[in-house]
Amino acid sequence: MTPTSANAGAASSYTEHVTRVLTEDREHQGIGTVAVLTFAPPEGESRPATLGPQSFENVDAALTRALERAEAGEIQAIALTGTDRVFFAGADLSMFTDASVQEIIDPMTHRAHDLQVRMRAAVVPVLAHLNGAALGGGLEVALMADVRTAGPKVRGIGLPETSLGILPGWGGTTLLQSVIDPAEAVRVILEDPARDKQLSATEAEQLGLVDVLVDDLESALDHLATRIADGAVDPSSRPDPIPAAGSERAQALLAALDAPHTTAETRREWAARMESVGAPSLARTIGVLDALPGSTLSESLSAEREAIVGLGTSDAAAGSLYAAELLRRGKPGRRPVEGAREIRRVGVAGAGLMASQIAAQLALGLQVPVVLRDLDEDIAAKGLEHARGVIGQAASRGKLDEESARQVADLLSATADVADLADCDLVLEAVPEVLKVKKSVLAELEGVLSPSALLVTNTSSLSVAAMSEELAHPERVVGLHFFNPVAKMPLVEVVRTERTSPEVLATGHEVVRRCRKFGVESADAPGFIVNRLLFRVLSEVLRSADRGADLSEVDASLDPMGLPMRPFELLDLVGIGVADHVGKVLADQLGTERFPVSQGLERLLESGEAGTVRDRSQVHPQVSDALRTAFSGVSAGGADEGGSVPVGDELLDRVLRGLAEEVGLMLQEGVVEQPEQIDLALILGAGYPRHRGGLTPYLDQTGVSQEVTGAAFHGDRFTH
Incomplete structure (x- = not known):
């Protein structure tokens, strides 16, 4: 019809x-x-x-x-x-x-x-x-x-x-x-x-x-x-x-x-x-x-x-229905990705918490042998135990029956010898976020793998190109940024460099599809999609905190956005050490004007304390004494010209304008081709609200995108 x-x-x-x-x-x-x-x-x-x-x-x-x-x-x-x-x-x-x-x-x-x-x-x-x-x-x-x-x-x-x-x-x-x-x-x-x-x-x-x-x-x-x-x-x-x-x-x-x-x-x-x-x-x-x-x-x-x-x-219906359509279209498909290579055996370099979670996900999704490798045999054994525990948890949630869980668990093994990865078709590194360490691991792997094997990095913010620039075959390197916890987070950022071959990129997407995750493609750029935008938000929040604003007022300033949690709770979730590291990477790569380094965050990291205190009788965690101590006495520029430090609506406006600027730059730089990629990534990777359509429809509805970039991201679809 x-x-x-x-x-x-x-x-x-x-x-x-x-x-x-x-x-x-x-x-x-x-x-x-x-x-x-x-x-x-x-x-x-x-x-x-x-x-x-x-x-x-x-x-x-x-x-x-x-x-x-x-x-x-x-x-x-x-x-x-x-x-x-x-x-x-x-x-x-x-x-x-x-x-x-x-x-x-x-x-x-x-x-x-x-x-x-x-x-x-x-x-x-x-x-x-x-x-x-x-x-x-x-x-x-x-x-x-x-x-x-x-x-x-x-x-x-x-x-x-x-x-x-x-x-x-x-x-x-x-x-x-x-x-x-x-x-x-x-x-x-x-x-x-x-x-x-x-x-x-x-x-x-x-x-x-x-x-x-x-x-x-x-x-x-x-x-x-x-x-x-x-x-x-x-x-x-x-x-x-x-x-x-x-x-x-x-x-x-x-x-x-x-x-x-x-x-x-x-x-x-x-x-x-x-x-x-x-x-x-x-x-x-x-x-x-x-x-x-x-x-x-x-x-x-x-x-x-x-x-x-x-x-x-309503704006909420427009945003929600847009988000629903993004999720429908982005859902992992039933057909293999065209041009992808066959993967028969997988290695994971590293056996820490993240590595073992990814290993379990790869075994569940690909249904092929997965070998965890760490220099320390005890760490490798613990990683294997944890990966098998993840499989058991999946079975307890009804994701697969006990017999299938045993079969998948048997696909997992561990080793301390890099030679045991030699016959893998793909090896994913999940070692600490230090460029020198990652380059060393990839170089070691290239020495034992066949020239056709894929090298994959799980980096969350480092340059994939810089990681692979000294390799003999940088075209076989692709980034697959899994989010933590791997079993629950549905997003994987698929990161391509200028030298990543089409076949390798297609195989990366196929691995994500078989893991039943949503893959959103990104160019190799600082912070990729999610972290770049999350830290643009956190940078403005921490800027006000460093300049002496009341921390509780700062924390509540973004409530109208409808985000799943307030900024200081997000910092605790990400991890203060990770946040400090990623923030500094972005400051180094993109400049301190947009991504200033927070002195208060450094002091909080040194204290080893959390930034918030959970009270089950309240919707949002409260600012901790440790956070107040870390930011007390910090002087990073003082008040604005008008004599005030941005909080409330003023801070919200700065955040929205900063996000509009960053989205515009990402589109201009080719980090993504369409704003829809940004919204899907933020909905799935950062819990951005569906009634806002993720982010860019909200920026259009508020008029901020027009004011900052000179045009709405979606034409007149979300404008009044």
Whole structure:
């Protein structure tokens, strides 16, 4: 089916891949004639079925026809299902990026709500068999049914909308609490999306979201027949989905909204905090849920409609949906990277904490022998033990079964003899971040490896070109910067030098793909992507701290950005020694005007103390006495011309302007080709907020990119 453009009369660039609804009648001995509606992607396409304006029109028409046939007595039940591994993937998110989004979403939402009401008045039972994923609007379609079943292996059930800057606005916010325990409904709507959690079929059954797990539609119909026969499904007396004011269900719902999100804040407080940093979807969703008890279905659906239409045009939705698309496109592919070499054996030079984590990841991903090598046999043995422990932890989290874990662990070995790496196709060095040491290790490896073997560095900030300049074959060197902790961090920066061969670069990307990580390519430049930008932020923060600003005020100054942690907590996480080292590398390579060396940070490193103190009753750790001592008495330039040291909004402005400048330079220098690479790297490697789109959409929305670089990074997409 040819894609169609929505709202042809409006200034719309949205092109829809129109979902088909395949209809057939199926005879069932215990039910009679069942109208089976199957949601399918456009003919000849393998993409999941999604809901755009024309798709929803098709769904509406098919369901309306089924309801009419039920009224006429032609059918005795309606069954909804999907194709392949997808029931319904939900709304087509690309329509939210269109300039005419409000004109698209409002009538679709009205149609969805009208269907919810009419399906609840169906004179025959309605079944939804989740043959595959049911997300967002797809699950809301399933909520139209009296009975829901699912395949035992189905994954991807949930309502992720609040993480996309909107809310479940096609009936989900209103109706989920009528199907499962209200406390669980609140968790599924508010907290699961923030944790990127989706339900498996088993979990959905445990919650009561699906009634039973069955292998196929025929078995689902058998279950429906049983429910009809025992009187559990009666279309003439469906319960009111809205809890009465003061009822037990209403009290449970309101209590869930006031329940702890963490030890430091309730869900309401969390939602209010997120709204204060530019993410209003949680607060709007809580508002709809708050008003639910004692209202009517029509009133609650109207509240949903008002909320989703308003949120759909917000900066947070624009940033969130942009981020979602980046993550979708950047996800590790199923096909091998073209031009990559075959890797049959891998070596890791070094056996410390980072090296052993990477070795475990390579064994898990590549499924080939991995040899850890360290000069010290005891360190090598400890590294091997730790790497095998990482495999065991993966098994305990359900990532692989125990037998597979044993097989992968057996692929790992350790040695103190560099000759044992001679037959490796790839060796990755993960030794201390000292250029002289890394050059020595690479030179030693080149002396024993075949000329075709890859040499890989895990450096986080040093020049890969400088590391390899004295090698006979620098073209076989590539950087793969894994982030710590390796098992949890999904990003790997793939660093190319001017001399890295295309085949070696492709192989680097293939290694990342097989490790199921997101690879973002960077030119060989100081700090690559993530560290360069993180330290541009920290440099401004430390500049104010060195100049005598109140450290608590400095720490809180960047809160409006919505970052996952405050600056001094980030320093503790990175490690004071690592931060001091990387900061000095960047100062040396890029200049102290943008990356000044912090005297206070040096003194904190000398003290051996942390910069923050964790209090579980507070959202953010507090500044430590050691940090105050380290920065007391430091004099690095004093106040600005106006007599003040930047804190609060002034410091935030300096940070944003500095980031815009740095992004502009990185694009100009060819560190990355597109701002999307920067945003994906910051989201995955530094936890930058998705509702900000990572970074560059936020810089466009605030106008800072235009002011600093003379142009928005994304044209007029995020500007007002």
